[in-house]
Amino acid sequence: MNYGKAIRTIRASKGITQKEFSNVLDLDPSYISRIEQNTRTPSTELLELIAKKLDIPFYLLILLASEKNDLKNIESQDAEKIGRNLLQILLQK
Numbered sequence: 001m002n003y004g005k006a007i008r009t010i011r012a013s014k015g016i017t018q019k020e021f022s023n024v025l026d027l028d029p030s031y032i033s034r035i036e037q038n039t040r041t042p043s044t045e046l047l048e049l050i051a052k053k054l055d056i057p058f059y060l061l062i063l064l065a066s067e068k069n070d071l072k073n074i075e076s077q078d079a080e081k082i083g084r085n086l087l088q089i090l091l092q093k
Contacts, residue, residue, distance in 0.1 A: 003047065004038040006064035010054050024053050060089060 011021050018036070022029040025046075034040040042050065051058040064086065071079065 001062075001065045001070060002038055002067055003042060003061075003065045004036040006061055007032075007050060007054075008036040009064060010056060010061070014054065016054075021053070025049065056089065060086065 011018070016024075018032050019029050022032045025032070031040065035042050047061060048058055051061040054061070063082070074082070
């Protein structure tokens, strides 16, 4: 799982800087940076808060954090459908 990539992708798609996001979460900007660089793994509680503050469902954050190996048993048709749905959700804001 690559939570950092997922968080960075969603945050950037919403036009929020790391510094702004760290203020929203009341965390040090360097901690957010380490999460996004995948050198720190956030707790489940923090991931839930991050999803809430990014205004996305928790399951979407987890799905976006999934890597190829995590999704190896998903059929290509299902993967395409999931991708289209994710894009629609991200573009709603």
